[in-house]
Amino acid sequence: MKRLSLVVFCLMIVVAVAPVVTPAPAQVQAQEDTLTVLCTPQEDWCVAMTQAFEEETGIETSYVRMSSGESLARIRATQDDPEFSVWWGGPADAFIAAYEEDLIEPYEPELASVLAPNAVGVDHSWHGVYVGALGFCSNISFLEELGIDPPTSWDDLLDPALKSNVAMAHPATSGTAFTAFWTIVTLKADEFEAAEEGTGYDEDGMPTQEAIDAAFEYYSELHQNILQYTRSGAAPGQMAGTGEIAVAIIFSHDCVKLQVEGFEGVVVNTFPEEGTGYEIGGMALIKNAPEPEAAKMWIEWALSPEAQVIGQDVNSLQLPTNPDTPVSELSVNLSEVNLVDYNFVAAGMNRVEIVERFDADIAPQPTE
Amino acid sequence: MNRLYPSRHIAEFRRIFQDPVLFIGLVLVVIFVLIAILSPIYAMVDESRTPDGQELFDRYLNSPVYRTIIVNTLRMGLIVAALGTALGFLLAYVQVKVDVPFKRLIHIVALIPIISPPFALATAVLILFGRNGMITQGWFGVRYDIYGLDGLSLVLTLSYFTVAYMNLKGMLQALDPALDEAATNLGASKWRIFRTVTVPMLIPGIAGSFLLLFVEAIADLGNPLVMGGNYEVLSTRIYVSIVGLYNTTAAAVLSVILLVPSLLVFIVQRYWISRTSVVSITGKPSGVSQQIRHPLVRWPLFAVVMFVVLFILLIYGTIFAGAFTKILNVNNELTLDHFDFVINGYGSEAMKDTTQLAAIATPLAGLLGMIIAFLVARKTFLGRNALDFATMLGIAVPGTILGIGYLLVFNQPNEITLPLVGTIEIIPKLTGGRAIFGGAGAIVLVYVVRSVPAALRSGVAALSQIDPAIEEASISLGADNFRTFMRITLPLIRPAFLSGLIYAFARSMTTISAIIFLTTPRTKIMTHQILNEVENGRYGNAFAYCVILIAIVLVAIGVLSIAVGTTSGAERTMEGGA
Numbered sequence: 001m002k003r004l005s006l007v008v009f010c011l012m013i014v015v016a017v018a019p020v021v022t023p024a025p026a027q028v029q030a031q032e033d034t035l036t037v038l039c040t041p042q043e044d045w046c047v048a049m050t051q052a053f054e055e056e057t058g059i060e061t062s063y064v065r066m067s068s069g070e071s072l073a074r075i076r077a078t079q080d081d082p083e084f085s086v087w088w089g090g091p092a093d094a095f096i097a098a099y100e101e102d103l104i105e106p107y108e109p110e111l112a113s114v115l116a117p118n119a120v121g122v123d124h125s126w127h128g129v130y131v132g133a134l135g136f137c138s139n140i141s142f143l144e145e146l147g148i149d150p151p152t153s154w155d156d157l158l159d160p161a162l163k164s165n166v167a168m169a170h171p172a173t174s175g176t177a178f179t180a181f182w183t184i185v186t187l188k189a190d191e192f193e194a195a196e197e198g199t200g201y202d203e204d205g206m207p208t209q210e211a212i213d214a215a216f217e218y219y220s221e222l223h224q225n226i227l228q229y230t231r232s233g234a235a236p237g238q239m240a241g242t243g244e245i246a247v248a249i250i251f252s253h254d255c256v257k258l259q260v261e262g263f264e265g266v267v268v269n270t271f272p273e274e275g276t277g278y279e280i281g282g283m284a285l286i287k288n289a290p291e292p293e294a295a296k297m298w299i300e301w302a303l304s305p306e307a308q309v310i311g312q313d314v315n316s317l318q319l320p321t322n323p324d325t326p327v328s329e330l331s332v333n334l335s336e337v338n339l340v341d342y343n344f345v346a347a348g349m350n351r352v353e354i355v356e357r358f359d360a361d362i363a364p365q366p367t368e
Numbered sequence: 369m370n371r372l373y374p375s376r377h378i379a380e381f382r383r384i385f386q387d388p389v390l391f392i393g394l395v396l397v398v399i400f401v402l403i404a405i406l407s408p409i410y411a412m413v414d415e416s417r418t419p420d421g422q423e424l425f426d427r428y429l430n431s432p433v434y435r436t437i438i439v440n441t442l443r444m445g446l447i448v449a450a451l452g453t454a455l456g457f458l459l460a461y462v463q464v465k466v467d468v469p470f471k472r473l474i475h476i477v478a479l480i481p482i483i484s485p486p487f488a489l490a491t492a493v494l495i496l497f498g499r500n501g502m503i504t505q506g507w508f509g510v511r512y513d514i515y516g517l518d519g520l521s522l523v524l525t526l527s528y529f530t531v532a533y534m535n536l537k538g539m540l541q542a543l544d545p546a547l548d549e550a551a552t553n554l555g556a557s558k559w560r561i562f563r564t565v566t567v568p569m570l571i572p573g574i575a576g577s578f579l580l581l582f583v584e585a586i587a588d589l590g591n592p593l594v595m596g597g598n599y600e601v602l603s604t605r606i607y608v609s610i611v612g613l614y615n616t617t618a619a620a621v622l623s624v625i626l627l628v629p630s631l632l633v634f635i636v637q638r639y640w641i642s643r644t645s646v647v648s649i650t651g652k653p654s655g656v657s658q659q660i661r662h663p664l665v666r667w668p669l670f671a672v673v674m675f676v677v678l679f680i681l682l683i684y685g686t687i688f689a690g691a692f693t694k695i696l697n698v699n700n701e702l703t704l705d706h707f708d709f710v711i712n713g714y715g716s717e718a719m720k721d722t723t724q725l726a727a728i729a730t731p732l733a734g735l736l737g738m739i740i741a742f743l744v745a746r747k748t749f750l751g752r753n754a755l756d757f758a759t760m761l762g763i764a765v766p767g768t769i770l771g772i773g774y775l776l777v778f779n780q781p782n783e784i785t786l787p788l789v790g791t792i793e794i795i796p797k798l799t800g801g802r803a804i805f806g807g808a809g810a811i812v813l814v815y816v817v818r819s820v821p822a823a824l825r826s827g828v829a830a831l832s833q834i835d836p837a838i839e840e841a842s843i844s845l846g847a848d849n850f851r852t853f854m855r856i857t858l859p860l861i862r863p864a865f866l867s868g869l870i871y872a873f874a875r876s877m878t879t880i881s882a883i884i885f886l887t888t889p890r891t892k893i894m895t896h897q898i899l900n901e902v903e904n905g906r907y908g909n910a911f912a913y914c915v916i917l918i919a920i921v922l923v924a925i926g927v928l929s930i931a932v933g934t935t936s937g938a939e940r941t942m943e944g945g946a
Contacts, residue, residue, distance in 0.1 A: 036889045042904070043714075043900070043904070047713075047714050062889055062890070063889070064887075064888075064889045065900070069612050069613075070611050070612060073610075073611065073612060073613060073614035074614070076614055077614045078800055080780075081797070081800065083800055083888060083889055084889070142500075145511075164513060164597075164598075170608065170612060172608055172612030172613055173608070173611060173612040226598070227515060227597055227598070228515060228596065228597050228598065230903060231593070231611070231903050232903055232904055234904060235903050235904050235905055237905070238904060238905020238906070239905060241695075241698070241905065242495075242498075242500055242695075242697065242698060242905065243499060243500030243505075244494070244498055244499045244500060245499070262694060262695050262698065262699050263695075263698070266698065355612070355613065356613065359608060359612065359613065363600075363608075364433045364434070364436075364437060364600050364605065365433060366433070366436055366598070366600075367598050
């Protein structure tokens, strides 16, 4: 009796453990019929895009939504056995950094030729899918209470009246926040260059270390007014919408989205007059992707006008990079905004260092 | 807990060898503990001991900024522990010793936080008491900054006081009223009895709750992420290190810094407090305790308790309301969109995945807990206490630490090289989207690890109430250990088994800190999705998720109660007894 129960017990264990222990070759083969997308823009746009792609091609598409910095960290962490095949959306700076680290693979889609030159990465490593400008999204009644006007300059944000009433994301996780940081770097570099040639930009046209340090000084000061660094770039907009804070530093299209989706008359979108930064949302094939063919199909498809107009259905009103795509009248007209000469390559190359320094020196500082 | 002589150890082991099923059970349990609990913790500590790690230790421990963060964390822990224990004590005392109406309501409301997801409370509190809060701004016209320490203290206290409540209620119920009666006979007033008899006997329970709440508070990740403001604590720093920078060394260093107080507290609690238990002389109450009726005591206490109860109901009411309105406090139009999103939209995947994984983990955790309880409470062998301690580490260690440990250990297949066979893979890659089961293996394992300790303690407590003579009788009649366990022990400890299962399911459904680093494209976990929604300000969706999650847990509790049964047939033996 004892022997029998022992044998049965052992068999049970073997049966339970066997499927786990025997190698599963099924995982390794490249699956032609699925696609896993790493998606950085807002979740509803991710859903709409993956559903549309699935309808168009029949490929079973799934995604995970992660902010730009998180995405870069995730790809870096899983580079030996990538979970995703294509990375879609999020500022190009992160893509440039990824290419530097050999995490993405160049691939030239057909429609690359219709794109503006700055929307095409070096060696066709990445391609731009949308463009958006950084702005200030403010809660109208909160500002009235504080007795100040909507900010029209970066220095307006340093107003002591805004103490604990400003929010932006953390540059480590969010591309929006990193764009905001590099914008200040560019503005400081321009300032230095105008005062004395050679102090703002070096021979390659990259902002100097002095410009970067000056930007850190600005953010050190701004930190005193920041309530909380959020994880995702668009989240501060929601905080402004619900009246938790007065001013959010986010992409202007995210502010427009709020206005369209229930916060009409609650928030107002303004831009700094001295100049603001902008993002080119990128897209790239991940190196050693598990589903490379499907990923390439996505890259081709995402540049087509049919794909680029999907954002408008979910109120993601960035500007499309394909000039043939119809533009919504709700989208911000970038010609009316003073854009700085944002050097994406320099931004991408300095990203990791800046983000680590920000996280070490600025983010954990106590506020008075 | 006798110290066994070496020859007895050997004799005991020989006895275990003789029963192959028991031996295999022991081996499996040990393997589980080694692989699922100890190796991740070890891997993480090891990672922090690299040269990079040493440098970071220096930097963090000497930088004033990080010192502030450490102090912040400890301060928050102490405040929450104090408030939570006080609140739990108040409710437990009123529930057991004071004659007030609505006891059932009070009890149920006190238990709600266990089945609710982590930042449900935080988000509701923000909406009610935040800068634009419905109450602070709406009623009082005050823009109150609830972010930071005050908000965190409030929310963490309300989230965790239930543990103190359950602990102290159990102890209060076990107090022997004979002592109270003796004191009354000797002329002491009720207040004097409270001061000199009741409270001293409860000190182990109070201290135990205090320490437990401290550990839970410093390990919590969800609430500081949502309303920490600029009150930085260790758990959020660990989170940013991994998610933003994927700097596992920095995360490991910070985790070790967080681990030290947690382990200290755990060890103190285990070895000092639980040994000085002075609950009562015989361990069984010998009468019914007299409840306090004095109006000057009853009604003020009742008022305070009801205030707390109504406060909690208000918060959960807000969650409920928020699930059904477009944007609570901004656009109060009723809508079912949020539920549509969760049940039909892309939220449904998370709902199904999480419930499935929790459902797989729950019986595993319950059974494993009972087996380990059986081994620990009924058998003596070398390393028994070590086994108990190691299993309890599953919950003593902050969840983030476990998550990072799993990433370090299971992110690639674990292989051993044997001389003749070559390299074989003994544990396949468990984490990440390319792992087997799409990464669900690691998540189920983590769920089990986090739930087994409670099942273990529950099982041990139940077993200590049951006379081993019953099992001995079974063995002397010829049944082996396996049969005895299945046919005698398990049915007798059924209530403990059930509570272990319920706890396992509730815990698995609501945990965030342990799994936040382990989600993959194929495994969407509800708590992680709730965090996404909250962070993006989509409170309506978050609340809908919460309501559905609570509903799922309640249904599961119902199903488990019916399936397992709440009686054990041993009630008479337990109450009567010599």
